[in-house]
Each structure stands twice: as C-alpha cells, then as structure tokens.
Amino acid sequence: MKNKALEDSILSIEKWRVWLYLAWHGIRSRYQRTVLGPIWLVLSMAVTIAGVGTVWSFLFKMELKGFFPYFAAGMISWNLLTAIVTGSTDMFIKHAGMIKSTATPKFIYIYTFVSEQFIIFFHNMTIYLVVAIIFQVKVTIYTFLFPVVLVIFFLNAVGIAVLLGILGARFRDVTPIISSIMTLVFFITPVMWKPAQLGARSAYMILNPFYSYIVMIRNPLLGAPIPLINFIIVALCTMAILGIAAYFFNKYRSRIVYWV
Amino acid sequence: MTVINLKNASLDFPVYDKECFSMRGKILSLTMGGIIRKNNKNVRVVRALDNITLSFKEGDRVGLIGHNGAGKTTLLKLMAGIYTQTEGEVYTSCIPTPLFDYSLGMDVDATGYQNIILSGLLRGHTRKEIDKMLPDIIDFSDLGEYISMPLRTYSAGMTTRLGFSISTMLDPEILLIDEVFGAGDKNFFTKARNRMKELLGKAKVLVLATHSSDLMKQFCNKVVVLNKGSIIDQGDIENILPKYM
Secondary structure, eight states, rough: OOOOOHHHHHHHHHHOOOOHHHHHHHHHHHHHTTTTTTTHHHHHHHHHHHHHHHHHHTTTEEEHHHHHHHHHHHHHHHHHHHHHHGGGGHHHHHTHHHHHHHOOOOHHHHHHHHHHHHHHHHHHHHHHHHHHHHHHOOOOOOGGHHHHHHHHHHHHOOOOOOHHHHHHHTTTTTHHHHHHHHHHHHHSTTTSOOOOGGGGGGGGGGGOHHHHHHHHHHHHHHHOOOHHHHHHHHHHHHHHHHHHHHHHHHHHHHHHHOOO | EEEEEEEEEEEEOOOHHHHSSSHHHHHHHHOOOHHHHHHSSSEEEEEEEEEEEEEEETTTEEEESSSTTTSSSHHHHHHTTSSOOEEEEEEEESOOOOEETTTTTTTTSSBBBHHHHHHHHHTTTTTTHHHHHHHHHEEEEEEGGGGBBBBBSSSSSHHHHHHHHHSSSSSEEEEEETTTTTOHHHHHHHHHHHHHHHHHHHHEEEEEEOOHHHHHHHHHHHEEEETTTTEEEEEEEHHHHHOOO
C-alpha cells in the first residue's frame, strides 16, 4: 500500500503559496479592526514577560540578570509549544467549509496551522532579542544549534497537528481535555521556575517530556548545551509522534470530511 | 477517451449523533463492555451511493436527475474527489472543477478580492497569473466597490456571483455543477448562462445536477437517473428525459 501521508505532505509542500497565504491571512484576521494589528501578538507577550519576569525574580530572590533571559526564552518557547498542542485540536474544524467543498490535499491545512504558529513564534523572538541584548546573553557554539532545534520542532508540530487534528475532529471533547491538561503541564514544567528549586527531586523532571522539549529550545537561546538525555527523549518522542501520525493519517484521511 | 469512470462505486456516510461524537460514548462502551460495546462498534451508516457504474467520454454532457436525497450531490462530490468511495473504483483523467455551493470554501471575514486570490492559489495558479485574471473576474461579478468589503456583508446573490465568476474564469476540463442557477438576479442569470455556454465549448465533460428540464435540454445530451443512491436508468436525453420529467 502506498504511503498516503508522505504523498499528501509532499503534494502540499508544492502548494506553499496557498498555506503561507492562509497562515498570514489567519493571523491578520484575528486582529481585524484593531489599530495595532498583529503587533498585539508581540505586545501582549512583552508585557507578560516584563511583568511576571520582574515580580518572579524578586519572589524567588534571584538575580534579574540570571532569571530574566531564562524566563523570557522559556515563556516564548512554551507559547509555541502550547499553541501547537492546543490549537491543533480544532485545526480541521476551522477549515470545514473548504474541506467540504474542495479536494485539496489535507496537509495544506496542517502546514497552514504550523506555519501560523511559527510566524507568531518568530514575532515573539524579537522580544527575546531585546532581552538578550539588554542582559548581554553570550553567543556560544550552542547558539548555532537553534536552527536544528527549529527543524525538529517543525517535524513534531506537523506530527502533533495530524494526530490531534484528526482526534479533535472525530471527538469534540478532545479540545477542552487538551487545553485543561496543558494548563496543568505549564505549572509542572520549569518555565517560570528552575528545576534546581526542586532540590533532590529535580531528577524526576525527566519524566515530563515537555521539560525535555523546553530545554531543547531554551538552552541554545541561552547559549547553553543541551543535555544528552533531553536530546534522546525528544528524538524518541519525535519518532513515535511521526510514526503514529503517519498511521493515523493513512487510516483516517478520507473520513476527515465527514467529521468536520 | 474515457474521462470519468466509476466501477461498482459505493459510498457509506457514517452518521454521528451526540453519543457517537463524544468520548463518553466510547468510554462508556469500554467500561460497560458486553452488549453496548458490540452495538457501538458498528457506527451507524447510511448508504448514500450504491454500486454505481458509469463511464463518461469526451463530449458527454450529462444531466443528473433524481429526487431530493437521491444522491446527486454526493455523486458529484465523489467525482470531485471530496469524498472517497467506500467500495469500488473511481477514476478521473484530470482534477475536476466543481461548481457547488459557493458560500462554502470561501472565507467570510476576507474581502471579495482576497477570496479571489485564495481560490486562485488553491487551484494552483501563481500570484502573477491571478493578478492578470483579477480585472476580468471583478468585472464579471458586477460587485463594484463591494469587492473590497468582507464577504459577510454580501447578500446570498452577491456571494453566488463572486463564486461563479471565480470558478468559471478558468478553463476546466471536467465541470461538475450542482444547481448553480439558484441565486443571483435576472441580469446575472442571463450573463451566467452565456458564460456557461462558452465554458461548455471548452470542457471535455460536463455533469450537471438539476431539477430543471429546461436547463437540461439546453446543456445536456445524456441523462443519468438516480434513485436512493442507485442508478435506475441512463442513456441519451431524447429517450430518457420524457420518461421522468
């Protein structure tokens, strides 16, 4: 049997004009009739980081120079991660009209969604650049791992979007379930705090795969190395996610149209 | 040359009620086991198309007739590749151009102008090609200044006009039409008919689902009669149409 997932994903890459347009359009339409438009994206993130970052560093009695870049990088990365996980559940549902009336490859919707999240992420990165310059975060050889990490994140995002997109279209309960889980995960993942604060129990952190993902993207931004164990966990998760996603897609692609 | 070929194609629609759509139904069926599980495993289905065998050659202008719910739209959507057959085979020599419900597939928050670009991109055109077609499309749609307004401000007729203008700007090889002449005022109706005639000269195959025998006499040379998802009769228009209309 042919691998429909691969075929569909390649066909969709050829139609990059469509999904890039849809992605831009999706972001713009969210801020329609606002004065600042998509600048709101960056602005609201900047306000959160500035406010929470300052208060938290006082709260934990940590040096601003040490905590602030850590928090900024973590928060922006987390924002990408959570947007991918929670947003993908209603990805197909949002495009129900198009799915029901045109016979385009389904990955167009997936790439639209994923590129939307990455465009937002790159917007937010400007905040981190400013923070990094103010607090003089050092550029090391590990900084150059960042593009590689982005590719890994992209693959994961596509896999997650396929999986949760299909699940979310079939079972409408998935959307609220996932969003309440992600709220919890935010607090048990070291974004606003450091693993060292857990003391001896910080070894258990490794059981939380989101931790590895955050380390993976945050450390290069801070110019720090990625521990091997986190790298291995992310690599294994990526393979599992892509494998299951391909299986799901091959099996349920033709039914998506009935579910949305 | 065969352009569209369906061999013993059947299509089942899964029917999802609240219980089926939610996880509760699935979870309950897991925990309770036994009878309910057995029942839930088979999602209820409606057989929308049953054992359809068709073959259209170049030059065929096919009219689809049948009562409401006979499967006309479903058959068109199957040929268009929107639905996938449950059993059998479906072959089309190239990607068909569907002219269905125009309000679908358009973004209501985007302007008419943006919708034209989006549809063009979806059909595989580049921005340059679209920019070239834009004036013609806008002109044909008669929308005037409304073209730069969001679609949600349009009336049903205006949406139809825009949709029709976009879809017919290209030269489709296979044209699938589902009752397009519903909305739009009289002026546009005449314009649309003329455009249709023009298109028909270029298209290899036309499949038109309609209740109007006038339209069918004007555009079609073959008729396929559907009833409850099966073909009950097909052949040349002179022989078939008088029996059913």
